[in-house]
Amino acid sequence: MRVGILDLDSKRERMGHGKTDRFPNLACGKIYGYHKLNGDEIIYPWRGERVDRLYVATIFSWTRPAIERQLPVWERATGEIIIGGTGWDYRSKLPPEIEAVSPRWTYDLYGIDYGIGFTVRGCHVGCSFCVVPRKEGTKEYRVATIGDLVNPRGNHVVLLNNNSFAEDGFFDDVAEIRERGLTVNWNQANDITLLTPAHAAALASVQYRNFNCTKPMLHFACDQMIKRKLDPMTGQVVEYDMLRVVPEKVRMLAETGIPPHHLTFYMLIGFDTTLEEDLARFYMLHDLGCHVYAMMYRDLRGRNGVDGRGRPQGAWVKPLRDWINGHGFRNVPFAEFDRYVRRQQQLRLAL
């Protein structure tokens, strides 16, 4: 059987660590392993060759229109097309026989020298803007050990867990990372509201790094002004005023030897906050000495330009993202940022 694999999200480039500058697609790795074990011929990356079966995978929902446009072209080259991934249908799952394949085949397919994957799935927080609780459930559960993910070619591991602190095995993972002498990147934003002195000490006991393993880095989220969720210990709804909680937790980390400049906060904008609230979150994090990465909200169907209620996003959202992520804040206040000023002028002319 001749099989094609088309991974729409990962590029093959050398970026200092392995051959990809984006995440390898773990499902594609397992599909590759499954067909290798079956003795099939695999064409990756697929570029239109004639195959018996084509797998198309995407993580991001904004690829959907392009997939729909390309589908008739792909159909002419293949006997069967299987499209999957969160970006296409968040309910899509690999068949059990492919899911059971070792994640290490991913390392062969992408030619990478670091381990990557999940030890924990699910998230109890249930943010309405996030697909994880719908896709993986509202309770954290263990799916692998650190040892399962280690790549024999290297000692760096990238963890994609969505809420590591909420699962009891967090401390076991940390102990194994330490004992194996690994560097680790907790790639998804950890939930800072769950941080205790024990979590902080555990984080400080390992070599935490960014994705490319070039510098010390931990990622957290500061997505809303008030974070509401069910407390995993009591089952009661609790609210966290992030302008108060984040500085407390950053101090807690500093007391264990993790300085603020080792922290990057992902900050969602364009969902349910005003410009004043966005600037308040940004300056709170910036003044603490942390890095900030602004992320523009897209709805779960991949539409951009709308807020959490489906209304047009505020005119500041895109310029604010550029001002933060492009470090424009080092030169001018946001009110004087040229892209924001131009946007204001365009709006005035349109009235």
Ligand code: SF4
């Ligand atoms: S805490 Fe993170 S993973 Fe969990 S629901 Fe919210 S955004 Fe999603």
